[in-house]
Amino acid sequence: MPTSQIPMEGEKDAAAVPRCVGCGSPVQRLYVQYSPGNIRLMKCDKCKAVADPYIECEFMIILIDLILHKVEAYRHLLFNMLYLDSDAYKGVLQSSVLAYIFLDAYKISFLNTATLDFNSLLSAIWCCTKILTGALVENFLFMLFILVGLEFVLKLSYNIKRYREVMSAIIISSYLKLFLLSTMVWEFPLSVIHIVNVFVLSSNIVALRVVTQSKISWCVGICCLAHGARILIDHWLLELL
Known part of the structure; x- marks a missing residue:
């Protein structure tokens, strides 16, 4: 059979x-x-x-x-x-979320290398705490902008499962952030952060279009709005750090 x-x-x-x-x-x-x-x-x-x-x-x-x-x-x-209810999906999603937060925290530290103080254990713990908190706040607000934009455009009626699909697609499609790890081995100018961000933005647009099956213009608008908010939050975090 x-x-x-x-x-x-x-x-x-x-x-x-x-x-x-x-x-x-x-x-x-x-x-x-x-x-x-x-x-x-x-x-x-x-x-x-x-x-x-x-x-x-x-x-x-x-x-x-x-x-x-x-x-x-x-x-x-x-x-x-990947499937929402499969064990393989849950494992991939958990790993992706951890990598997503870690890479954003690394991005913040990369942009603030000159101002961070790791001379003592307490200062190092304090700097790591600020960096991790900044990464969590940045991603929370970023996802909030994505979901609010989708609610306005697609009228999902606060469908939790659909929100979870979208958030998963955004996180998984941000795999291009892995290129930031190359800065640990080779020296790159700060502009490489912006290049990676552009590629992540375009990847998020395609993933959002696929998972929502909506018009490309709406996906571009929602992702550009969310990424624009992320850039503003990045500048705000740079001043705080």
């Missing part, structure tokens, strides 16, 4: 239903497995194309397409690889 990866069941949440990466329509299954290593990719009933060709792709190909901001790669990542 062939087996399928993810059958669609009436009682399953819509977020756990796989999608066609081409048109975004829900599909019953992504592939049928006849034996280990022997699978047949299923086609989308709507667009008649293979629902998810990324299943047979290497990770590096998927990563390159994500960096190129291909909508199909984002649908594969957000809908077909």
Whole structure:
């Protein structure tokens, strides 16, 4: 008997239903497995194309397409690889949140290297506390701007699960912040922070468009507003530190 990866069941949440990466329509299954290593990719009933060709792709190909901001790669990542109710999803999300906060804290410390005082244990603890608090406040307000913008545009009626989907998509699509770790090895000018921020902004726009299926103009406006608020908060935190 062939087996399928993810059958669609009436009682399953819509977020756990796989999608066609081409048109975004829900599909019953992504592939049928006849034996280990022997699978047949299923086609989308709507667009008649293979629902998810990324299943047979290497990770590096998927990563390159994500960096190129291909909508199909984002649908594969957000809908077909990760699920709100799966253990794998929860593990990835927890790791992503921790990395997200850590990288923002590192960004703040990178911008404030000249003013931070780590000469004593107490001063180092105080500086780390301020940096971590600043990163938490910055991200809280950033997400608040995203959710308020979505509520205004999409009228989600305070749907907690939809908010969670959006927040997860924003956090996971901010993977480009990992490039900040290269500043630990090589010396870069401060402008590299702004370059990374631009790439993160564009990635967030694509992820928001995919997960909400709304107009690109609305996604651009919401993300630009939230990132603009983040920049203002960054300047405010720089003065405090």
